[in-house]
Amino acid sequence: MTRHFFPIFILGICLANNIQAQVKTRTEDKNWTAQSAELANTLEADYIIRVGDIDNLGFGWPEGFDPFCSRSTEVHSYPWEAKKEDAAGFDRILMSSKFNPNASLTCGNDGYSAAYDPKLSKPVTYQLPTKILKDADIQNAYLQIFLDDFQSPTFCSKFRVTINGSRFAEAEKLLSFLDQTGPVGKLVTIPIPEEFYKGFKEKPVMSLYIDDVNGSGDGFAIDFIRLLVNRKRDNTCKGTIIGRVLDKETEQPIANATVFLADKSSVTTNAEGQFRITGVPTGYEIVSASYAGYNDGAAG
Ligand SMILES: [Ca+2]
Ligand SMILES: [Ca+2]
Incomplete structure (x- = not known):
């Protein structure tokens, strides 16, 4: 059975509220x-x-x-x-x-x-x-x-x-x-x-x-x-995206899922399904996630 999952996200709008400008x-x-x-x-x-x-x-x-x-x-x-x-x-x-x-x-x-x-x-x-x-x-x-x-x-x-x-x-x-x-x-x-x-x-x-x-x-x-x-990219303010990847039906966290940004850079979720991506230029960002046995999910 194919199941869907989506990251619970802090992106775009929320991202900007949570960043500390680095430069x-x-x-x-x-x-x-x-x-x-x-x-x-x-x-x-x-x-x-x-x-x-x-x-x-x-x-x-x-x-x-x-x-x-x-x-x-x-x-x-x-x-x-x-x-x-x-x-x-x-x-x-x-x-x-x-x-x-x-x-x-x-x-x-x-x-x-x-x-x-x-x-x-x-x-x-x-x-x-x-x-x-x-x-x-x-x-x-x-x-x-x-x-x-x-x-x-x-x-x-x-x-x-x-x-x-x-x-x-x-x-x-x-x-x-x-x-x-x-x-x-x-x-x-x-x-x-x-x-x-x-x-x-x-x-x-x-x-x-x-x-x-x-x-x-x-x-x-x-x-x-x-x-x-x-x-x-190098000359913009940067922020951090923090989120979690969950099974859409059970809401259980998914460890070792791969989380991608639009520019293809990626990180892996920890045991609690959490991820953190630093150095992201501030702005609206689409985050996608994939894991074996699931359809890819995305949030923006
Ligand atoms: Ca208003
Ligand atoms: Ca003005």
Whole structure:
């Protein structure tokens, strides 16, 4: 009989809450007050394209805080006023385009929703200029979004994310997990599948749209967005993934199972089915596991 098993995981979202940054990001994206940036040949990536200023929604950063290491910020107050230089869609409370402030919602409303404004809270299409990618040899691409107060599990939001009009399933999956308790922000880093690369080379802009299709009462905010092309693994903040591999039916731990990351690096589980992978660049990661007599399992 074939049985399935899946690792109980601490990945992506939880990963970032559990990491201690080992190194400071050696980013060359240093002009944080600029509303946009386009950089080439940096230590962090061959290309960095950013929209939105890096200012924690205008609240600023705690001493020594590196916004690129995926740690959560401290709780900030709300509501707040967006600055006039902040473009639509940044540094303000956004609500689903289907949000109806008069509707009675089964999953309730968060504190942000009280600041709903039919114009200012409307999600927008973010446009990242991609002309510098015209002749790029794209080996990998990552979307980084500094997110604040996304709470799908609590308020039943269902985020739809599109890049150049096509669904970006990995981002949607991540946002369906993410439950940012309290008004806090963090950077998420999501690998972009290869099928999008052609558009990056051929179109002058990358269009990104993020909206909740359920009309939920989950207000959210975005500080800045970056597209990294040919990200350099050695020059990113790193974290540790900790998890367990269990038999899906009996929930008994499986020792000596092999646990893989997307880059094929692997570790083996101990007698309690536990594993620990260190030195993983911060971001969303798919972890797979295999063991004789079982179908492979995966979690992300
Ligand atoms: Ca929220
Ligand atoms: Ca900002």
